[in-house]
Amino acid sequence: MTNANELTLADARDALRKGDLSATDLTMACLTAMDAGDALGAYVHKTPEMALDQARAADARLKAGGAPDLCGIPLGIKDLFCTKGVPSQAASNILKGFRPEYESTVTTKLFDAGAVMLGKLNMDEFAMGSSNESSCYGPAVNPWRVDDRELSPGGSSGGSASAVAADLCIAATGTDTGGSIRQPAAFCGIVGIKPTYGRVSRWGIIAYASSLDQAGPMTKSVRDAAILLGAMSGHDPKDSTSADLAVPDFEAALTGDIRGKKIGIPREYRLPGLRPEIEALWQKGADMLRDAGAEVVDISLPHAKYALPAYYVIAPAEASSNLARYDGVRYGHRAKLGAGDGITEMYEKTRAEGFGAEVQRRIMIGTYVLSAGFYDAYYNRARKVRALIKRDFEQAFAAGVDAILAPTTPSPAFGLGEMQSANPVEMYLNDVFTVTLNLAGLPGVSVPMGLDREGLPLGLQLIGRPWEEGDLLNHAYVLERAAGFVEKPRKWW
Amino acid sequence: MSIDVETARRVAKLARIQVDESDLPALAGELSNILGFMEQLNEVDVTGVEPMTSVTPMRLKRRADVVTDGNIQELVLKNAPDAREGFFAVPKVVE
Numbered sequence: 001m002t003n004a005n006e007l008t009l010a011d012a013r014d015a016l017r018k019g020d021l022s023a024t025d026l027t028m029a030c031l032t033a034m035d036a037g038d039a040l041g042a043y044v045h046k047t048p049e050m051a052l053d054q055a056r057a058a059d060a061r062l063k064a065g066g067a068p069d070l071c072g073i074p075l076g077i078k079d080l081f082c083t084k085g086v087p088s089q090a091a092s093n094i095l096k097g098f099r100p101e102y103e104s105t106v107t108t109k110l111f112d113a114g115a116v117m118l119g120k121l122n123m124d125e126f127a128m129g130s131s132n133e134s135s136c137y138g139p140a141v142n143p144w145r146v147d148d149r150e151l152s153p154g155g156s157s158g159g160s161a162s163a164v165a166a167d168l169c170i171a172a173t174g175t176d177t178g179g180s181i182r183q184p185a186a187f188c189g190i191v192g193i194k195p196t197y198g199r200v201s202r203w204g205i206i207a208y209a210s211s212l213d214q215a216g217p218m219t220k221s222v223r224d225a226a227i228l229l230g231a232m233s234g235h236d237p238k239d240s241t242s243a244d245l246a247v248p249d250f251e252a253a254l255t256g257d258i259r260g261k262k263i264g265i266p267r268e269y270r271l272p273g274l275r276p277e278i279e280a281l282w283q284k285g286a287d288m289l290r291d292a293g294a295e296v297v298d299i300s301l302p303h304a305k306y307a308l309p310a311y312y313v314i315a316p317a318e319a320s321s322n323l324a325r326y327d328g329v330r331y332g333h334r335a336k337l338g339a340g341d342g343i344t345e346m347y348e349k350t351r352a353e354g355f356g357a358e359v360q361r362r363i364m365i366g367t368y369v370l371s372a373g374f375y376d377a378y379y380n381r382a383r384k385v386r387a388l389i390k391r392d393f394e395q396a397f398a399a400g401v402d403a404i405l406a407p408t409t410p411s412p413a414f415g416l417g418e419m420q421s422a423n424p425v426e427m428y429l430n431d432v433f434t435v436t437l438n439l440a441g442l443p444g445v446s447v448p449m450g451l452d453r454e455g456l457p458l459g460l461q462l463i464g465r466p467w468e469e470g471d472l473l474n475h476a477y478v479l480e481r482a483a484g485f486v487e488k489p490r491k492w493w
Numbered sequence: 494m495s496i497d498v499e500t501a502r503r504v505a506k507l508a509r510i511q512v513d514e515s516d517l518p519a520l521a522g523e524l525s526n527i528l529g530f531m532e533q534l535n536e537v538d539v540t541g542v543e544p545m546t547s548v549t550p551m552r553l554k555r556r557a558d559v560v561t562d563g564n565i566q567e568l569v570l571k572n573a574p575d576a577r578e579g580f581f582a583v584p585k586v587v588e
Contacts (some may be wrong), residue, residue: 097572098572099571099572100572101565101568101569101571101572196549197548197549198549198551211547211548237554237556240553240554241547241549241551243549243551244554303537305533306533306534306536306537308530309530309531309532309533309534310534312527312530312531313531313534320508324509327509328574329573329574329581329583330572330573330581331572331573331574332572332574333574334574334575337584341584342584342585342586343583343584343585343586344509345511345584346583346584347509348509348510348511349511351508351509351510351511352510352511352512355510360508360510361523361524361527363508363510364501364504364505364508364510364520364524365524365527365528367504367507367508368496368500368504368524368528369531371504371507378528378531378534380544381534381535381537381539382531382534383544383545383546384537384539384542384543384544384545385534385537385539386544386545386548387542387543387544387545388537388539388542390545390548423523423526424523424526424527425526425527425530428530439548440548441548441549466549
């Protein structure tokens with residue numbers, strides 16, 4: 001008998017339904033694993049009392065019958081989600097001590113469905129990063145390792161990926177602005193989906209780049225992702241960009257039948273210097289989909305190479321505006337002022353002390369590209385290129401492509417600290433395969449495919465049509481079954 | 494576009510982030526490096542392309558212009574570093 005915390009969401013749901021397991025016992029198992037996993041740095045605020053209260057309520061609801069899928073399921077919640085009365089810091093010192101007086105729409109939906117919150121999960125500060133190293137709490141650690149080096153779980157949802165991979169929760173929430181769900185999912189050998197922009201409400205999620213941010217599930221299987229996505233999705237009057245569309249039954253879409261579907265392989269993603277191992281994995285994934293009855297075709301996304309520079313104009317521009325609210329007046333940190341300091345000094349000192357280096361860098365880049373004289377040259381040009389990037393995808397879909405297959409990341413997980421000496425642009429290259437779909441608003445899922453020669457997980461990414469997460473997850477389900485990835489990290493923590 | 498120390502100082506000021514004088518050259522270098530990376534965008538022919546305003550074509554919803562919440566002063570002020578007599582308190586702004 002496996003420990004209850006190692007169950008998938010689907011299996012835990014079924015066991016709770018049948019009465020083979022109580023939500024309280026399942027929660028206890030997760031809390032024990034959480035406390036034993038401190039070396040992973042995944043949890044940054046634990047909420048055991050709240051979890052047990054929620055679990056007891058879930059047990060009562062399960063007993064009464066007709067409880068939703070999420071009832072009694074223990075989850076980890078990324079620190080970017082505002083949770084009422086529980087620290088919600090976006091891993092930043094500038095929000096030290098902030099306890100929201102309200103609940104994000106996503107966590108409200110999850111709690112209404114009976115889900116249990118174990119605690120808040122580590123991340124890069126304000127979701128800006130690809131390694132979890134910009135967190136004010138210190139980095140989360142990847143449970144996978146091949147020698148005595150500690151590896152990055154990826155970022156920004158690194159704590160979420162680490163906690164799911166190490167079974168410190170049943171599933172977790174993440175958010176994805178340029179790859180922050182998919183890259184850590186790939187680094188840690190789990191499934192992560194970024195839904196279509198507008199599918200999940202952003203209300204109560206601390207904003208980074210509002211036109212790109214989207215929350216999604218990080219899970220142990222594709223089925224789990226389908227279940228959790230269904231529970232997170234839906235229109236919200238409090239988010240004007242949330243789409244007023246019915247939420248389909250994503251789990252029911254997992255038929256495993258993709259016969260006659262057309263899979264696009266974007267030739268622009270064959271970057272010079274792409275690791276042979278990643279190239280081979282990509283080919284293997286295409287073969288698996290073909291063996292399942294899909295047709296694999298070459299496609300062109302001519303503006304793909306401009307996605308990264310466009311992203312690093314648009315995201316910092318929006319961040320510089322969103323993060324203007326951290327002024328030391330309404331919440332969080334305020335710097336100690338010297339004699340004669342006025343309000344400007346208060347702002348400047350507060351923001352210098354509260355924001356970490358990468359966040360400061362992005363705010364300043366954003367400030368620069370939006371400043372008088374440069375707005376057209378950088379910001380408007382980037383928005384035009386963004387329109388072209390979206391058009392590339394629309395043309396591919398119009399030609400009959402159902403899903404696009406690509407690597408998730410250019411490499412497996414790297415060591416913590418290894419990228420510290422790299423210049424910021426080198427770190428940004430981690431997002432090369434993932435940012436394009438944030439710019440186009442499209443859904444994308446990372447599926448764990450196997451281990452590299454050293455023994456680290458590698459993922460492949462599938463990109464779908466807007467609002468077709470069900471069909472996209474069905475393709476992912478086919479890949480998952482064909483890859484048969486069942487390895488777990490050896491427990492060293 | 495290379496950013497000099499003077500521009501870096503101005504950007505930091507606009508962003509309301511205090512940067513020590515001794516850190517400005519390094520900041521200027523970092524910003525220049527990132528902006529250099531963005532120069533690639535100049536290779537793209539964007540003639541006749543409208544800048545994207547919304548990634549999913551949708552009409553913003555309308556609702557009746559009525560008050561839907563309020564009377565939560567205490568909650569609004571709860572996280573303030575300095576709140577007095579029902580207000581946010583800040584250093585003197587007007588002499």
